[in-house]
Amino acid sequence: MKRASAIPWQCPVAQRRGKAVSSEDVTPDPYAEPLAFGQRMQLLRERRGIPRTVLAGLLGMSPSWVKQIENGRLQTPKLPMILRIAEILRVRSLSELTGNAAHGELMLFVGPGHARLPAVAAAVNTFPAGTDRAAPAPAHLAARLASAWTARHEAKNHREVIGKLLPDLIHDAQLAVRQADSALDRRAAQAVLSEVYALSQFFLAYQPDSSLLWRVAERGMVAAQESEDPHAIGVAAWLTAQAHRDSGATHYDAADAVTLAALAHLEPLLPDAPDDVLAIVGALEFEAGYTAARRGDTGSAWGWWDKARKKAQRLPGDYYHPVTSFSRAIMGAHAVTVAVELHAGGESVRQAAAADATTIKSRPRRARHRIEEARGYQLDGQPEAALATLDKAFEAAPETIRYNGYARRIVLEETEAKSPERRRRAAELAVKIGVLAA
Known part of the structure; x- marks a missing residue:
């Protein structure tokens, strides 16, 4: 197996550094x-x-x-x-x-702080130095991690489920790296630690502690590169690119830099790669398309989507990537996302009709797809369908819709609708997701 090369990416702290500017140059x-x-x-x-x-x-x-x-x-x-x-x-x-x-309390793209956030933050911020306890073996940790991913995909309250598991997983994975007896064991432990940080990012996303999210993203990338494991590197790059893209338009280039560097490293490995590596390459290709769609670059967005679709077709029909949800089943949902980000309402609805949400195994990913469908319906001037689809998202995974800014925006907008029935329906949903008080 090829030795992992360093994947260039941009630290948000470093991005804020640069040449000195005068007070006249600073935005008020x-x-x-x-x-x-x-x-x-x-x-x-x-x-x-x-x-x-x-x-x-x-x-x-x-x-x-x-x-x-x-x-x-x-x-x-x-x-x-x-x-x-x-x-x-x-x-x-x-x-x-x-x-x-x-x-002031009406948060759109940052959801409410979860009750388990302090415990997860403490686990991230407290390094297990000086402990006499023996670390679990990497294989044992990997099995616990696989169970945690399964629990996340199956649970309606997925943040509660993984928030309960994360503190011990973080501590034990850190300890396994520290106590590794050989270079091989250390790399295996680093791969597990990197994926534990990946699970942590799913918990921390859209919570009111962006600095903690970035700290976890940075540590995940470092651990992945120390592991020299292609799959771990791909997952860390996939999440780091998302963090950059969600930071706004000025970070799109950074998102692309991470994605393209990871693809350049992983693509030569594909002829002999297992399904998980093939899937993470496909997931990264879709991320490149997602960023292109955010830019409004229609040709590149659909071009990358098509590359990802071809990777999905090479996977077994029942395959489902445990972290990214990449699979044959997810490509329909990805097509809806591309169309929505391109603000193509009619195309969004057409893609939503073609996608089969029931084939998406993960509850939170299915809820996310329903939210994307709702965005498409609203773009197409079908607000009643948008609200009905958000109800389906809530049924699939309430914690997904509670932390999703797009869903919150649609619901709040519809509470001002001219139709009394739409206002009532939107108000009921707004109460359920915590945007309005009961």
């Missing part, structure tokens, strides 16, 4: 003094690196309209439009955009 803090809605919108748009023309296109409005909102010549838009702007600008809470302190 929207909270430094009272600012109008349009001024906040402009500051946040520029911080995310989104041109005015791009924001206008994503909103279905003209660049002139965006400019007039930003300079205060037009009144603050109504809630549905504010929520769409908040989604595109990836604001953490609505008050960040509106300046209204009453919106």
Whole structure:
């Protein structure tokens, strides 16, 4: 097996470093003094690196309209439009955009802190130094980890399930690395530790501690490269690319750099690779397409999706990757995501009709697919279908929809609908997912 080469990727801390800038170069803090809605919108748009023309296109409005909102010549838009702007600008809470302190607790793309977050954070932050306890063997840890992944996929309350398991898994995997007797054992332990950090990222995603998420992502990548295990490297790169992409448009290049470097390392191994390595290559190819779709690059997005589909066709019909859910069954769901990110409402609905959600084994992944379907229906002007699909997402995995900013935005928007029935249905769902008080 080839020795793993270092995968170049960009640390978010390093990205914030660079040449010194004068005070005139620094974007003002929207909270430094009272600012109008349009001024906040402009500051946040520029911080995310989104041109005015791009924001206008994503909103279905003209660049002139965006400019007039930003300079205060037009009144603050109504809630549905504010929520769409908040989604595109990836604001953490609505008050960040509106300046209204009453919106301070209304988090969009950061969900509520889970009750088990402090215990998981403590496990990540506390290194098991000086313990006399013998570490479990890597094979034993790998078996526990496989059971944890299975539990996550089968549970409605998947964050509760893995949040309960993670502290001990993190401690034991760290201990196994420290107590490894040989280079071979140490690499095996590092591979398990890397995947434990991967499981941790699923728990930490969209929770109110982004620095902890990045710390886990960085450690996962380091452990994967120390392991020299192709599959571990692929999984770590897959998650790191997602973390970059979800940080906003200014991080898309970093997401691509990680994805393409991992693919360059893994593709030469494919002729003799097991199914898990083939699957992680396919998952990485889809991630490249996902990022291209976020950029609005239709050709590249579907081109990468097609490459991933061809990898999926090489896998056994019943195969399902334990971390990424990559499989033949998932490609329909991935097609919906590409169409939605390209803001193609009709194509999103067409792809949703072709995809079979029942073949997706993982409850949280099935719920995520339902949310993507709901986004497609709303883009296509079918809000009733969007709400009905979000109900299905809640049924599959309530904890997925509670932490999903897109779902929260759709529900809140529909609480302002003209139709009394839609308002009632949206309000009931908003209470269930914790956006509105009962």
